[in-house]
Amino acid sequence: MTARLPLLDRKITFTPDAASKEVFHSFSKGLCPQCKRAVDGVRIIRSGKVYLRKQCPQHGQSEALISGDADWFLQSLTYVKEGSRPLAYSTEVERGCPDDCGLCPDHEQHSCLPIIEITNHCNLECPICIVENRHNYNMSRDEMGRILDGLVKKEGTLETINLSGGEPTLHPDFFALLDMAVAKREISRVSISTNGLRCATDYAFCEELAKRKVYVSLQLDALSNPALRALRGAGDQKAAKEKALANLKRAGVRTTVVSTVARGVNDDQIGECVKLLYENDFILSLTFQPAAFTGYGGAHFAPHDPLDVMTIPDVVKAAETQSGGLLKKSDFLPLPCSHPSCFALTYLLKVGDEFVPFPRFLDLDKYLELISNRGTIRPDDKFEEAIRDAIDQMWTSSGQVPDCDKIMGVLKQAIFLMYPEDRALELSERLRIGEGMVKTIFIHAFMDVHNFEVDRIKKCCTHYTMPDGRLMPGCAYNNLYREKDARYTGAVGKPQIWGAKE
């Protein structure tokens, strides 16, 4: 009998005292926050939360919160599925994890989301920045070419890649590099991560992005200045973001809003971000990133208490309480493609003016099938099958799913649009149609030196691309390798920080 994962009926049995005392759950290798050596750690459940307690032979004991909800954590563990192998590995296994990045053949997942940092120049000095910008490097076309070819060699086809930095829009050769990526037919989607300052002031720039069908991941933590300033630095951040949004909307750029959530700073703005998603057609998805304290932010953002940080279930809970009932905890599930502690999400189907989370009408294991080794819902055969099954299910169990008539209507429409009788659409066309009907809320949790777990990094699917061909699992790079990147050595450049004068 093969166990079907995740074990959806998994009941957790507790002893009566388990809730009031400490529970040792498992072993986990972490990092000593002082010397960054890999050290023994244990996961402890205490007062309904999960902590990582580490023992460094030199610096002694340290503790960090790794999950704000022990029930969520325990249930999430079995959201695991078979991973896929990249077509090629770049390094050998020599010393063991995490010293052989990347990827080494012991890695457990391919690159779902490669990130190309095309520059380390930036025009903000965000207190919460997860990288360390030295303002002294811009990627050459040659390097970009090598990276793109390398990605195709290692992945075959890529659903999405992301250009980032620093602030990528500052790169003097920005469009040349962007066009190289867009031109690759093996890459379905190209996105850029940006603070939006150029979009705010340069409408033509937005039009150029729209022309190339590029997706913009707009950094937007909140819609109020105090919160924004605490996270992003001086300046009228709110105005800039609003202008950026307006321009992107006008130009018709497909936009994702990315919000870094820090406890006590903007964790009360989650509802606002959800509202923004719901009210704007051009915003396709929303990603919450519980703050991770690496890079500049790790050294400068104060105060932060590793025992009191936002974790995935904390964001889920906030989304529930702040969305006025539109979202529930049960709408969110861990993404089995990466480690269950790294990603959670919910897909929302647009039904008239409302958005209905998929788990409410789609059979749970079908839903998980769909999202399993991919970051986005792919309108392929499995998807069509799942939608048809959902329609049948709702039709035969009429009335069980609230609003099922409306939902069925929308799903029917989706089938007709995506699989019209007269011709077979290209995947990219179907993706576009799908985008009009489906929105996503992601929660992506990065690790810092406090909550780093070797367990998680092995299944990482978000990789930084190196010109020498290596792909570095994101959190391993941010914590252990970025400081050694040969491209960034040399004197720190002189940045021009927007809003610094104000």
Added chain:
Amino acid sequence: MCSPSPVREGTGHVYYSMTKSLCAVCKDPVDAKIHFVGDAVYFDKFCPDHGHQRALVSSSVEWYLDALSFVAENTPPRGETKAVRSGCPFDCGPCKSHQQKVFMPVVPITSACNLDCPICYTVNKNDGAHMLGEADFAKILEHLKLQHDELDIINFTGGEPTMHPELPKLLRMARAAGIRRLTISTNGLKLKNEDYVRELAACDARIVLSLDTFDPAVDKILLGANTVKTKLEVLDLLEKHDVTTTILPAVAAGLNDKDLGGLFDLMVKKPNIVSLELHTLTFTGQGGVGFDRTARITTPDLHRLLADHTQGAVQANDFVPSPLAHPHCYSICYLLVTDDQKLVPLARFIGRDKLFELLGDSIYIQPREKVEEVLRTAMDELWADPSRLPEAESVLSTLKRLLGAMFPTQKPLPLEARQKIAERAIKAVYIHSHMDEETFDVARVMKCSIGVPETDGSNIPTCSYNVLYRESDTRFADTEMLGRMGRTGGHRLLHGSNDVPSKKRQLPLVSR
């Protein structure tokens, strides 16, 4: 035109999580990825010196995850703990990473043994054998008393504990120190002497008799001797003197797994045999290190064998982990044998969660108030809805008879007599899987609640002891025996061991 892009393939396994294990060759600490391959669970390891290795940990993913879904609090050890220097398991014991206090001390009172079993998982020494002195034992007892408010149980082992001339004295010392249950793990050969049995019975000791098979051919392979006849005679003597007994086979795949049914039936039949303790064969010790590894068997395999033998009367879901240890260490099933000889697992009668709860106070369920409460509620519910259990009527009438026997109206029984009736009415199956370097999982060692106590108050978890520490313990391991095992002494990461660097052996990579 353009050729279609090559398609990525699946990894062929599911990556569940990670733990820390040991290299099968040099016993250095290594990361172990936990892989689900088909329906089985493997550790996938990498040693920088000896390469990739794989070890079978469970033949069932379902059992592996089911056990982990049982969550119990832990009670950290009281008092001083050692600093973490090399990381688990090289800093025993206990060190600051240890999560659970001792619930059952296992005291090897001698290194002498009158057998030389090919499967032996300890290391024995007969020349100049170590015999635990009374003064040292007194020190151990003192430390145990300091660390615990009450100690439920202690286990005497060795070598062969009956080779210790003062065993009865040690038993009496333990009883005087207030330890409720005294068990002796023995091969039973010396118990052929009826006077000796009487003496041990008088000390109120319980015998855990090693009995692996009924087949002399298999006996020869596992124990290297002809012991079956003697052991069966010993069982008769134990029955005659009403000594509470446990039968303990070490189960090896392809060898004595066929005897499981017979051993189970023997337990059910004999009133004085209260439990069957199954040990999955582990490859440590003077015999174990060299024993054929195809004999490896895992806990869920034993569930399957029992389910087949009892035709479903006892199944995997009738077992729960022990809340006092890591969930993968013990798998426990309690059974009521009804008056009409039906087997009713307690889990089906009181529920798995209640069984798990009752096992939270001590390794063995004691007939205490909490048990009475749970049984009463379960009894009412069963009576109210007999359709829940096909054997409902048998269960209720058996319970009625037991109550009558425990509380006779003519003359009230003393507490021990009452407890004995209750105890003898229930049979238990304990599956205990010790680890060797292949299956070593530091998470299990961190929550270990049994261990070898020392006169200085320290305690080393049994599996760490078997895999690493015993080999540096000159009371047990001499160079001759170590040579026979192909070892050169303690691991270099153990503190205070003879700093002989372990030879890097060029064995072919272990793969499965």
Added chain:
Amino acid sequence: MAPLLAEQVVLVTGGSRGLGRELCLTFSRHGAKVAFTYSKSEEQARSLEQEIAGAGAAVVSRQVSALDADGTRAFVRAVEETWGGIDALVNNAGVSQNLPLALLEEQDFDRVVDLNLKGAYLTAREVLRGMIRKKRGTVLNVGSLAGVRMIEAPIHYCASKAGIVGMTEALAKEVARHQIRVNCIAPGLLEDGVGRNLPEHRLTDYLKHCSLGRVGTFREVAELAAFMISAKNGYMTGETIVIDGGV
């Protein structure tokens, strides 16, 4: 405001006459569905059924003795099947017999004690099955002042009613773990009750000691019983409430 016993299913033993009859009527008035047993009075049972049904309430009855365990079980099952479960049992069926010691034979003793005490136990047992399955319910035993206080009354009657008190307490202890309450109501002398054939001087003697100076009515006892079996009485169990006008 919802009626006191809205949605409740109540089983009353010996419900066709006397106090039992008033219990059925009162419970029904308070919104309960009533099932009752009777042993002999078929006609009165029918008329009671008509009266209750006439008022638009649900009622069902069966002729079964409290000592007939099988018959009781069958009726209980039938009620459970029809109405989904029994929420309250009122053990009311009981007899008395005015016999002094000299005339009180063994079979007389057996008859009264069996009907009053064992009958209550057997009925309770059958009904508790379903209550334990559902983890809710309540039992009300009809005792008597005679079982609580030393008053002049037949030996076997007093013995049976005192037994009811003990059984109430023991049963309450046992089934509390299932959230089931067991209580007892102990009325004094009532109009037209089992004490109706009291010699006159005994009646006068009683009234002399009764603070309110009168016998009680069935209605008064039934209203208290209704409260005791209702959900409003959630914190009382193992209790015997005396309702006797203050003797």
